Each structure stands twice: as C-alpha cells, then as structure tokens.
Amino acid sequence: MMSSPAEEAEPPSRTRGDGVAEWEWREPSVLLIEDDPGDALLVEELVADSTLKMRLRWVRSMAEAADVLTAQIPDCVLLDLHLPDAHGLEAVSRVKAHADQVAIVVLTGLAEELTGLAAVAGGAQDYLVKGRVEPELFGRAVRYAIQRKQAEQSAVALQAGRMRAQENARLERGLLPRPLLRGGDVDVVARYLPGRAQTLLGGDFYDIVQSADGTVHALVGDVSGHGPDEAALGVALRIAWRTLVFCGVTGAEQVGRLEEILLAERARDEVFATLVSLAAVPGEQLARVVRAGHHGLLLRTGRDVEWAEPPGGPALGVVPAGASWPMAELEVPAGTGVVMFTDGLFEGYVGRGAERLGEAGLLAIAREEAALAPEPFVDRLIERVGGLAESQGGLADDVAVVHLCWN
Secondary structure: OOOOOOHHHOOEOOOOOOOOOOEEEOOOOOEEEEOHHHHHHHHHHHHHHOOOOOEEEEEOOOHHHHHHHHHHOOOOEEEEOOOOOOOOHHHHHHEEEEEEEEEEEEOOOOOHHHHHHHHHHOOOOOOEOOOOHHHHHHHHHHHHHHHHHHHEEEEEEEHHHHHHHHHHHHHHHHHOOOOOOOOOEEEEEEEEEEEOOOOOOOOOOEEEEEEOOOHHHEEEEEEOOOOOOOHHHHHHHHHHHHHHOOOOOOOOHHHHHHHHHHHHHOOOOOOOEEEEEEEEEEOOEEEEEEEEEEEEEEEEEOOOEEOOOOOEEEEEEEOOOOOOOOEEEEEEEOOOOOEEEEEHHHOOEEEOOOEEOOOHHHHHHHHHOOOOOOHHHHHHHHHHHHHHHHOOOOOOHHHHHHHHOOO
C-alpha cells in the first residue's frame, strides 16, 4: 500500500484561472511521519478501508521527511508529535518550514487532545486521536484538511492581490498626475498602460504643468527595471521635476538636479532613468527640449507625422556627475502636435516571432492614423501597437504617452 515518490498520484488541481478556489479532486499523496511501526500499520489499514483513495508513504523521522518534502511535496502530512528528532509543536513548525503549502493532520494519543488543539492553533489543519478513528472519519479528515489548506492559500493570495491593488492606487496617484494648466493655450492627452507582466505599476512617469509666466512644461520618463522600488523612484523624480519647474529651474540644470535625486534614492547602482523634458511658451511656436538617454518624439503637422530626435545627453545615473545635457529647439507652429512617450510603445513584439515593432514601425502606424484628432490618435496608436503584440500576451512593458497641441 505504501508507495515511493515516483508512484504518487497527481495532487488536486485548480480548474479555474480567476483566483477563485475551485478544485477537481484527484487521488492525493499523503506522507506519514511516524516512528512507531505499529501505529504506521494502523494508518495503512485506515487508508485501505477508507473510501478516499490515496497514495501513502511512510518515513520514521523528521530528517527523512525533510528529504521527501524537498524532493516532492505531498498533498497532506500525517504527523506524529513524538518523533526521535522532533517533539510536540516543534514538529509542526519544521514541516511548515520545509513545505508551508502542505496540509498537516496531527496524530495524537488518547490523553493529548489539548496538544492536538494547540497544533491546529500552530498551523496544522486538523488532528486525529490514535485508536479512535474510523476509516470514514479518517478519509474525511484528510480530504477536508487538504481543502482547508487550499482555501487558506486562496485567501492569502486574495489578500495579497488586494494589497497590490491598493499599492497600485497609491503609486498611480504619484506617477499619473493631472495636468496643471492655467489656461486653454494647449490641449493635452495623457495615457498610461501598465505592462501585462507587472503586478505593480512600473517606473514610467509623466507630468504637465504651466508656470506663472505661461510656459507649458511637459515631462516623460522611464526608470529602468520593474517593481515597487522603480515605481517609487519614478514618483520621486516626477514630483521633484514639478517642484524644480515651479522654482524656475529648467534645462540642463534641472536634469542635473534630477540625477542627484536618482543617485541618492535608487535601490541599486545599476538603476538608471531616461527622460525627455519640454518647455514652450504659447504663441512663440518654439519648444525647448532636453533629452537624457531617451528616444525621440513624434511631431504631427497637418496630416503628416515625423520622427524628431534632437541632440541629447546620457541617461540619469549612467555617468554620475560627469554628464551634460544640451538644450535643443523644435519648431511647433500653431496646430502642431508633439507626442512624447516611453519605449514600451515601440518595443513590443510583432506577431509570434522575435521581431519588434521598433521606431520605424511606430512611425508608420502613426502616419496611417495621422488624420485623427489628438485623443483618438493616441488611443488608436496604443490599440494598434498592443494588437500587434497580442499573440505574445500583449505589451510586456509599461507605456506612457503625452500628446501636446498648441492652439
């Protein structure tokens, strides 16, 4: 009746993919940790007589159990609390340390029910009193213990998902601000699309503000990597940029200050950030642009779209305290649209192969949609780029887009 690990059947399997605990029951694998051969024989007889079919493996010590749990985790552990190398609640803790996802049913003596209850309080799913268990009760206890453990894990996953959603909301408020404009001199369309692989927003960020003299300032940036540290750094850079704008610090000096903040706040030395910052006074038909390791922009004039890549400097953090960032000028006649974005918009895959869209591919799509008004243009651009990558699960990287159009 007792089997080797190779003979153990598949565990219960999830049949839904939406995070709801729903399981198709299969013959479970059970590990018995018991040093008494007589008690082990009684468990084997219970397994044979139970209506629940299971594969049972017997080991005599916690050391043997550790080897089994390391190689292949069973669905349930039947655990004696009086082992030669683990005693009482210590045994429960050691099983959980090796395989926290396994269900545990503790085996106690006739006078140890309080110990069994303490074991349940310490993380076991149930306890059985040796010599007082019928086959039907035994099978039910094992089945319920496995299901209870699965329900606990689902609850933990659900709570983790809620916490991630709350963290996303907090980061979103920092990464995705509302444009702070004083008049109607410029129309703004801003979009942010998290990458499919991220449980948190990534390090892409943007901002648009208008200073007291009427100058419109816009920023799009991207912190390398993904995760909460990168997202938090993106928030810090975005807020610092807005503060510098309101303090009158612009151009290369502004970018240098942002690099100082990145160097002080980044979690690892290899983290860097790219950005493009733009400033334009309405009516002057000229925009001043500073690029730090960032790619170019799209310029929309009438029904035409061009790729503009003014001179720039290195990304923030790549050459600490040794970089310079020239300021370039772009002509922006009335009605011109300037589209700033992060590289997630053109680094997605095209179809099922290894080909990526690239800058030329993005420009071609933009030209095909050039006749659209700003808002549908941005939405259509993101939709088409995402559609090309759909066969590989969609866009893997975050996408931030800011479309500015001067009236």
